[in-house]
Amino acid sequence: xxxxxxxxxxxxxxxxxxxxxxxxxxxxxxxxxxxxxxxxxxxxxxxxxxxxxxxxxxxxxxxxxxxxxxxxxxxxxxxxxxxxxxxxxxxxxxxxxxxxxxxxxx
Amino acid sequence: xxxxxxxxxxxxxxxxxxxxxxxxxxxxxxxxxxxxxxxxxxxxxxxxxxxxxxxxxxxxxxxxxxxxxxxxxxxxxxxxxxxxxxxxxxxxxxxxxxxxxxxxxxxxxxxxxxxxxxxxxxxxxxxxxxxxxxxxxxxxxxxxxxxxxxxxxxxxxxxxxxxxxxxxxxxxxxxxxxxxxxxxxxxxxxxxxxxxxxxxxxxxxxx
Numbered sequence: 001x002x003x004x005x006x007x008x009x010x011x012x013x014x015x016x017x018x019x020x021x022x023x024x025x026x027x028x029x030x031x032x033x034x035x036x037x038x039x040x041x042x043x044x045x046x047x048x049x050x051x052x053x054x055x056x057x058x059x060x061x062x063x064x065x066x067x068x069x070x071x072x073x074x075x076x077x078x079x080x081x082x083x084x085x086x087x088x089x090x091x092x093x094x095x096x097x098x099x100x101x102x103x104x105x106x
Numbered sequence: 107x108x109x110x111x112x113x114x115x116x117x118x119x120x121x122x123x124x125x126x127x128x129x130x131x132x133x134x135x136x137x138x139x140x141x142x143x144x145x146x147x148x149x150x151x152x153x154x155x156x157x158x159x160x161x162x163x164x165x166x167x168x169x170x171x172x173x174x175x176x177x178x179x180x181x182x183x184x185x186x187x188x189x190x191x192x193x194x195x196x197x198x199x200x201x202x203x204x205x206x207x208x209x210x211x212x213x214x215x216x217x218x219x220x221x222x223x224x225x226x227x228x229x230x231x232x233x234x235x236x237x238x239x240x241x242x243x244x245x246x247x248x249x250x251x252x253x254x255x256x257x258x259x260x261x262x263x264x265x266x267x268x269x270x271x272x273x274x275x276x277x278x279x280x281x282x283x284x285x286x287x288x289x290x291x292x293x294x295x296x297x298x299x300x301x302x303x304x305x306x307x308x309x310x311x312x313x
Contacts, residue, residue, distance in 0.1 A: 007235070017190070017191070017194070019191075020188055020191050021258060023184060023187045023188060023191070024184070026184075027180070027181065027183075027184035030180045030184075031177060031181075034173060034176055034177055034180065037173075037299070037303060038173050040238075041169060041303055041306075041307065046150050047307070050303075050304075050307045051237075051304045051307060051308065054303045054307070055299060055304070056297035056300045057299075058181075058296060058298075058300075059294055061180075061295045062292050062295050062296065065180075065288055065291055065295070066288075066292060067184060068187075069183050069184075069186075069187050069284075069288045069291075070213065070284075070285055070288045070289070070292075071150040071279070071281075073267065076123075076124075076125055077186075077258075078123060078125060078130070079125075079129070079133045080140050082130075082133040082134050082137040083133060083136055083137050083140070085137055085143060086136065086137025087137075087140050088176035089137075089140070089141055089144070090140040090141050090143065090144025090147075091144065093141065093144045093145055093148055094144055094147055094148040096148075096150065097149075097151075097152050098148065098151055098152060100152075101152040
């Protein structure tokens with residue numbers, strides 16, 4: 001996606017952020033994915049695969065916001081490390097507790 | 107010049123990482139907040155389907171209404187990146203307009219949540235009703251508290267800009283506020299999928 005190098009002069013030592021057009025494309029993608037989720041929710045034929053599909057689409061939406069709106073795709077790797085580290089720990093907590101209590105609806 | 111003013115206008119100083127400490131701190135906070143919400147989501151999941159009395163998730167959660175509120179929150183993130191972009195360009199009028207749009211959408215989301223909680227209370231679901239009520243309302247309530255803090259933060263940016271105190275040297279402050287706002291958005295993406303869509307689908311299927 002296109003960048004706008006001249007648009008980030010307030011902090012010239014940091015990498016350029018995406019253009020408003022790129023932000024709009026991401027917003028459209030987020031809206032479309034949310035729409036797809038709701039359509040899938042009402043399709044009875046997909047009932048057995050619906051929860052893995054929701055999780056897959058959710059991961060795509062999460063990644064789009066984190067990479068483009070939170071600028072992780074463009075900023076220092078250390079920031080990604082902090083965030084992904086927290087996410088992995090949180091996932092470990094969720095998986096660990098589910099394993100401990102042996103309950104899951106998936 | 108007072109000491110407070112000198113600190114406020116102090117130039118950026120070099121750090122061992124080459125990164126601004128305020129932004130590093132915000133990312134560390136967001137990483138730790140992942141654990142905060144992870145614990146609540148885990149608590150919701152391990153108690154899912156264990157309520158002894160109703161109302162149950164598939165009886166009470168309204169997917170169409172929550173889809174609209176989810177879309178509103180997603181669009182508020184879009185509004186905020188436009189405001190950051192305007193601030194970076196030095197177009198402060200546009201910055202204030204986009205921030206105000208973000209605040210309005212954030213308040214709309216909160217309005218949906220208040221409406222939802224009131225509806226649930228009318229249908230007999232409170233934090234004391236059953237395990238679903240306790241875990242669901244705690245999780246979504248804390249998310250709502252995060253959104254409320256975000257709205258107050260964004261309003262403060264709006265008024266600071268209106269008073270001319272949010273110039274180009276404060277671009278990082280806008281960026282950091284944006285990180286918090288987008289984090290609130292990504293947390294809702296997870297809650298919408300895990301609690302609403304998957305919860306109702308699993309409950310309707312006899313889960």
